[in-house]
Amino acid sequence: MCPAPLENNQLNLHESNGENGNGYGWFNNAIPDSPSSSPGSSRAASPMMFQSFEATLSEKLKARLESKDKFYSLEFFPPRTKAGATNLISRFDRMRAGNPLFIDVTWHPAGNPAGDSETSSMMIAHAAVEYVGMESMLHMTCYGSSKEEIKSYLNKAKDLGIRNILALRGDLPNIDATWEIDPEKLNFATDLVKFIREHFDDYFTICVAGYPTGHPEAESYEMDLIRTKEKVDAGADFIITQLFFKASTFKKFVDDCRAIGITCPIIPGIMPVQSYDSLRHIVKLSKLSVPEEMKEIIEPLKDNDDAIRNYGIHLATNMIRDLFQSGYAPGIHFYTLNREVATTAILKQVGLWKNEMKKPLPWRLSADPNRTEEEIRPIFWTNRSKSYVYRTRHWDEFPNGRWGTSDSPAFGELKDYYLFYLASQSPKNELLEMWGKDLKSEEDVWGVFTRYITGELNEGGVKIRRTPWNDDELSGETALIKDQLAKVNQQGILTINSQPSANCVPSSDPVLGWGGSNGYIFQKAYLEFFTCEENVLAILQILGRFPGVNFQVVNKSGSVNVTNIKGKKPVAVTWGVFPGAEIKQPTVVDPIAFDHWKTEAFGLWTAQWAALYEADSQSRKIITDISENYYLVNLIDNDFPQGNCLWQVLDEMSSRRKLNEMTDLSQSLAGWVQVQRKNSLYY
Template identity: 40%
Template sequence: MKIIDKIHQAQREDRFFWSFEYFPPKTSVGLHNLYERIERMQTLGPEFIDVTWGAGGSTAELTVDIVTTAQSVYGLETMMHLTCTNMSLDKIDTALKAAKEGGCRNILALRGDPPKDRSPGARGEDALEHAEDLVRYIRKSYGDYFCIAVAGHPEGHPDNPDRQDDLRRLRDKVNAGADFVITQLFFDPCFYIDFVKRCREIGIDCPILPGIFPIQNYHGLQRIVALNQNHVPQRIWDALEPIKNDDYLVKEYGVDLAVRFIEELRETGIPGFHIFTFNLEKSSRLILEKLRLVPLLEERGTSFWKSVICDNAAHHNVWMNKIQHYRQIESWDEFPNGRWGNASSAAFGEQESGWGVSLKYSPEQCRMWWGEPYRIDDVAVLFARYCQGSLHMTPWSQESLAAESDTIRQRLAALNLLGYLTINSQPAVNGAKSDDPRYGWGPKDGYVYQKAYLEFFVSPSMLDKLIDKIKMSPSSFTYYAVNQQGDWRRNTKTETPNVVTWGIFPGKEVIQPTMVDATAFDTWKDEAFALWHEWAQIYDRQSASYQLLNTIGNEWYLMNIVHNDFPNTKGIWDLFDFEIDGIIAQKLHELKEEHLL
């Protein structure tokens, strides 16, 4: 069934509705767990679900598989995202054909990330440039078969400073054949209310569904805001400040905030709302429960566990056991849900999965920040400047170093100057209070621990020397190293994740929010190396910078090291200190002489 028909039916019946968005997981076990999650969340009664599409079609096959499975196996009405940027017409035709064959009649037509190379022909002769072009192409190719949705931007599109022109472009998409609009996320209902008002004034009269983002954690919110350039009212930052290190409280606040938004918007007459789940379950369920749109989990009774068939007494026991099990699996991947989380999580990869590998900024901005490096030392200086705080971002780090890194900031800068290009790290912590301003996280009156960790790019010759040092060290180190081609070097064969951060809190089991494992590292390395080539693309193909950055991406290794003797807070640096003491002064002198540092 087409979603627009379901929307109109709900409006005729005066029935409020909701829908969920998912993204394709990065690992096979994550995909399996997503299917289980979709099946469970089906009981929450979404009017439809949609599945995102990776930049340039990078998740095309998996997106189609999820859409087809949700449609045929779980009986959910599905909508498939489809982008046109960097997509040939052949790819678009293949995707639309697969959607139709899988029973999907709904497409969310998007532009997608624009190509970094905007020269003529960069997109291909037959490629489409704008979402409006994609809408017209679908209508031309399939007539009225598909329901087509498009995206709206309550705060204006980040690439278009003219908000009125942005509205006209939305109207063009609707006039081209779009049936309804789903907005991007926002953090003040006034943005949505004003957006709808302005849409109606220029003749956009189709349904406009608000996109609701439940805040999951403080740093995740910061990343989302940086990517979308959203305005977050100061009252929200003020409310989060005293609880920002406690994910439980942040999630509770995020749920309550989403509930208040929906209640306020419902008074304006919205027909329903769309939740950006980021493949997470608990917040979506709690929002619907607090709005009294679904019964509480304990109140759903036998209909919720429809697979359970037994007598009443036994039924009650099995039902309660299932609720307990449900709550356990619901929280598997709640803290946190990014690359450092469990690779088996459906949410592994988190928000970044919705945008794909990209520098996110224009070539002009990137060249202004990073100049034109033509030798390894130039790149090393950029990484060192970032660690010292004089450069605000690198391709691998969109935010400044966390407060906990203050104690290792200078050591990280030194490592980079020696040729170990660091992109992730944490210091060892042995029992800091959970409210410690530098290391603390989680509920109050607890204690937190973490193993020292380093992740960096390293040349093959330096890798060999470092592995020899690890072998000779009396301390316990585990490491993974892999190049772009997938050649592995490692000193552990186990696939069991190595927990690197954990916390002990009153009345709770041990919480283990971050871990290192081979599956996660293997998944991340593809994106990590791709960013070298993305960076190279901002320079002329004949330039020394282009050649240098591609060479690093093609030949170097990505390595991580975990120091398992966490009470020894200096241990990991013993691998480098004798080098730092003897060489770093000379290195700094040379770079300062050349005005590079």
């Protein structure tokens, strides 16, 4: 396969870098030949290896151990408020960029951990799996719960796509309570592991806790080792340890575990010291002793959190390097305390942070095992993948191979734009700083869109990092055409989605690449935007000179909904060709799905932007008027080998609109569409 010559208006694409495979047995049939780190390296393996969610966490751990690729995982606890839950999901999004192998979410019996609220352990873990696309493990304690309750918790976790459990006994409800064994209930972690295996076989990967200095309630360190072996023998797949302060403590624990026949992976739990008070609190809960040499350093710094955090980063970094170099630790589990600065700093220092995430598909995958066969999505939700997953969460099957017919797609309605996993990452005051506290005209709105594209600061000196239709900064792919996008946004073509054309781009390309090695990527240029009726009419009037362009135009009410795609059949706009595999078509433009998307797209004007302002304000009126009167348009340039003619289309639109205004042409958009339908040109 040879790339076609580049046209003048086609992208200047990157050279391909060679990639070498490494034998992950379970992965070979999924995506061929992905790179990995060299044996013994502390650099994380290619994210490509572990962005497929077909393999279980146990299989992924085994693959990492066999290849000696180091990894890390992160622990979080559920917050107390809905705002805290929204912030935590935002943190998941940021931490996902570094490619953790998995995260886990703690279980607090007093806080209804299996409930449906946004602050429950179950829903936080579910949101991480379903909407963030992270392999997630749910803590579960058994003390005080009946077998029926535990079974219902596990069934619910399974239904929500959670397939990893950290099985724990749990603590007494209060410190003065007396420990009592109830033969009708599960009393120990070993009982919980056995129960899971008995009722769910191998569906769940099971982790158990290990205590490098012995459990504080154990008769002795040696007896606690025996209890740990019982948990593993009952069916646990791996161990994560309690925190410790010296590498030698973990090394001794591993040696002792191996001596009594424990052969499963043992992952050290590391808690970076972040403040004097948090250290005291954790030590009190875990009943650990802080080494004297640590006390001598920390005590004089107890009122300086920055100094203590820097010391904690230094201490954890050195300990991790020791454990990696000595071969005792296959990876690291971080107790983050729901913070990210210290953990991220340590990961970067030890070479585990890996932010060049190669994608199996061009959109973010859900980690829900029910969606592992999903291969195709409409392009409209590219920047709102969480919303798409939410609206299709009840589907029994997901498109695989081809999008197929969508005569009656069952897209669920999006009634609540503020579900904690769909809400904006920015608070109201920050959004106002970006989008304008006092809008004077539609042109002010155009400026917001333009500055989002260019990265220029607004009049208040604030960078616009997101819009209602994109909660992230500009992607690398969009940046390739940002100059053209900025130009059209200045003219009131308010773009919310786009992709450049690509012809035979290597799948290893750092910007446009996805999928396995030695493949080639193709894309049709795509543009989606809001604009006024005058612009839409001018576009439709000149499109006859561009026979390779498909379009669809809709308004908020749906009274105008017109396309030149005959039969309203889906149009593939991205595909990949890979050795020994069928052609993949992961994104399509589907006119029927666009009908469902338009409700959400128009709704975001009012739900996330107009709602920031007082009800009778000029700012709210401007946004509401745009929502009511603008049209949503998508354009596809099917002649991808020639580059991208859509910019020429919009230039011609401007010329035709000027002509319309000069000749006082009063023809309405509805009238124009009616004539074209009579001529069987529009559908």
